[in-house]
């Protein structure tokens with residue numbers, strides 16, 4: 001299985017403002033992201049991203065492939081709202097809620113009644129290593145992780161990410177509470193940080209750059 005993380009951040013490393021506004025990418029970058037979505041079997045996000053942005057996680061720019069990628073939400077208690085765009089389309093587009101044993105019977109039933117599938121792994125948080133193993137057994141080969149910062153950390157920490165693609169917008173938004181590219185517990189020392197190999201850099205006329213890393 002190949003796992004790719006994609007994100008857009010400001011020059012100061014934020015993926016959203018302090019109020020949660022996160023429309024950072026230009027249209028050129030959005031086109032690239034939607035082409036990338038078109039090349040994967042599934043797109044995964046954390047529940048805080050769903051609550052903040054209410055994303056559709058579909059391929060809307062460029063040419064959509066014959067099969068839409070499965071949309072996966074990592075949500076340890078199944079608090080994804082029934083009126084979220086993801087659940088509202090779950091009867092048409094494959095949707096998975098990856099959850100933990102903390103999910104209630106009512107939330108399981110509510111989510112499944114929309115057509116979404118519920119996968120349970122982990123006692124308190126979602127045990128991602130097990131979820132990725134389940135997804136692999138289900139035939140998923142290429143998964144795109146689209147944040148947010150907490151999920152990015154958890155996936156990176158597992159040591160199973162193959163690529164990291166980051167677009168940096170020529171903008172600074174500051175804010176000590178603004179979410180950055182990678183949150184989580186973090187490392188104590190720089191030497192303990194996850195090493196990246198820079199494979200490509202694309203520079204756009206609008207001052208945006210996209211960095212392509214391998215891990």
Ligand SMILES: NC(=O)c1ccc[n+]([C@@H]2O[C@H](COP(=O)([O-])OP(=O)(O)OC[C@H]3O[C@@H](n4cnc5c(N)ncnc54)[C@H](OP(=O)(O)O)[C@@H]3O)[C@@H](O)[C@H]2O)c1
Pocket residue numbers: 006007008009014015016020021022024045046047048049050052053074075076077079125126127128146147148149150151152154179183
């Ligand atoms: N610019 C971009 O590219 C971009 C992309 C995506 C998101 N964003 C922004 O990022 C912000 C959200 O990021 P975030 O860091 O707050 O949250 P997040 O990564 O979207 O979601 C984190 C939540 O997922 C749940 N979770 C369950 N198991 C987990 C596990 N093993 N590892 C990590 N999370 C797990 C937890 O909530 P429970 O305990 O309730 O399950 C956790 O609090 C939003 O403002 C959004 O707009 C920006």
